[in-house]
Amino acid sequence: MTRILVVDDEPQILRALRINLAARHYEVAVAPDGASALRAAVDATPDLVILDLGLPDLDGVDVIHGLRGWTTVPIIVLSGRAGNQDKIEALDAGADDYVTKPFGIDELLARVRAVTRRTAIQEAELATIELGDHVIDLTSKTVSGDVRLTPTEWHILELLLRNPGKLISQRQVLTEVWGSRFVKETHYLRQYMAQLRRKLERDPAHPEHLITEPGMGYRFTP
Amino acid sequence: MTRILVVDDEPQILRALRINLAARHYEVAVAPDGASALRAAVDATPDLVILDLGLPDLDGVDVIHGLRGWTTVPIIVLSGRAGNQDKIEALDAGADDYVTKPFGIDELLARVRAVTRRTAIQEAELATIELGDHVIDLTSKTVSGDVRLTPTEWHILELLLRNPGKLISQRQVLTEVWGSRFVKETHYLRQYMAQLRRKLERDPAHPEHLITEPGMGYRFTP
DNA sequence: CGAATCTTGACGGGATCCGTACACAGGGGG
DNA sequence: CCCCCTGTGTACGGATCCCGTCAAGATTCG
Secondary structure, eight states: OOEEEEEOSOHHHHHHHHHHHHHTTOEEEEESSHHHHHHHHHHHOOSEEEEESOOSSSOHHHHHHHHHTTOOOOEEEEESOOOHHHHHHHHHHTOOEEEESSOOHHHHHHHHHHHHHHHHHHHHOOSEEEETTEEEETTTTEETTTOOOOHHHHHHHHHHHTSTTOEEEHHHHHHHHTOGGGTTOHHHHHHHHHHHHHHHOSSTTSOSSEEEETTTEEEEOO | OOEEEEEOSOHHHHHHHHHHHHHTTOEEEEESSHHHHHHHHHHHOOSEEEEESOOSSSOHHHHHHHHHTTOOOOEEEEESOOOHHHHHHHHHHTOSEEEESSOOHHHHHHHHHHHHHHHHHHHHTOSEEEETTEEEETTTTEETTTOOOOHHHHHHHHHHHTSTTOEEEHHHHHHHHTOGGGTTOHHHHHHHHHHHHHHHOSSTTSOSSEEEETTTEEEEOO
């Protein structure tokens, strides 16, 4: 049984989510602010956290940091502001996905399924990963079918594949691969994403697994 | 029964791992620092070592070297820092896998299964190895067909052949064969790889088994 | 002493990376 | 409605790095 912790200060949203999630047979715990959210995460050990960024007591990013200090539980962030800066900060802090209010309940449920599926995959097997027609082995650095990748390509691909389904900000990739001085050089990244798609995707013009989230980053969808 | 030695200075982590591993029917030994870890590795002869890099007494990389001096026991490294430099140093020193804290216990268990499975396969197939037209016996250090190898050539070849299909970085070979002060002297390695290919490959100009992965290292392909 | 082995140095070809440039799509505002 | 602007995908050429190879001096060991 999947346990979900919902953190939001608006009673209506809290109620709507509890009802909808319970109807899908999720076990739901709720918290109205950041402090009680951190306590509830310890007590309830949820499998997923849905976190509103606009809390009365703590900054949402601080809550993410508080959780990431000791757990890798997936976090889906909700925010009323559509600004990109918030989203990127949340993702860099370690959030897994992001939904902007107002949102349809179906959209949220789809993200919930995506995230829970990703952790299930990770637990089951991380030796080899399938991507389109290819099988990728991260430990031995091999790709099926006579595909060869350069060091930089491996570096980027590994970051995405080790976080299946998770939205990775461009900033995250650039600091990881090139270093923090290169966060502005997004064209490096575009270059290599195109290269990876050419080598791995069935139809590079319409990628199925190495997905772009405009304004945000990239995502590997199994 | 698989014996696992867990080395970590944080009591909580030590306890969590012991309980979780014992529940999966692994036999668990623990050590709180580097010195006792090296002793415990002698006494308990573990089949796998889980090693935290942030130990109070010794640098984690030194512990890896201390173990690698006399055993090929698989090592999974834990680290609090996500920095790439640590990761590269640990893997070059001879670690088999790398997990960043905080980590899910299921992720670690998956890696444990992956590593034990890999080494089990490896040991079973280690008697004699075919490479092109030649048959190589690592225990008796002989090659079929009147081919003689020098000590240094054996050292390099053995490292590659004991990790079939796996990518071995140049740093790894250099530290293993010449010592860590020689990681810059890649031309040593080029020299000997050419030598090995001349002696073993059908067409040394187009090697089929001792493969170069540009920018990364070498790989033995069976 | 001599032969095998190990250590250096230098050089050319090729792959990779970097930087610039341009086409295209979508959204917002004039 | 059109234009601009942002964000993205794609192409191309030069600079740089990496690797294989030849050659030769130094060292070890029989």
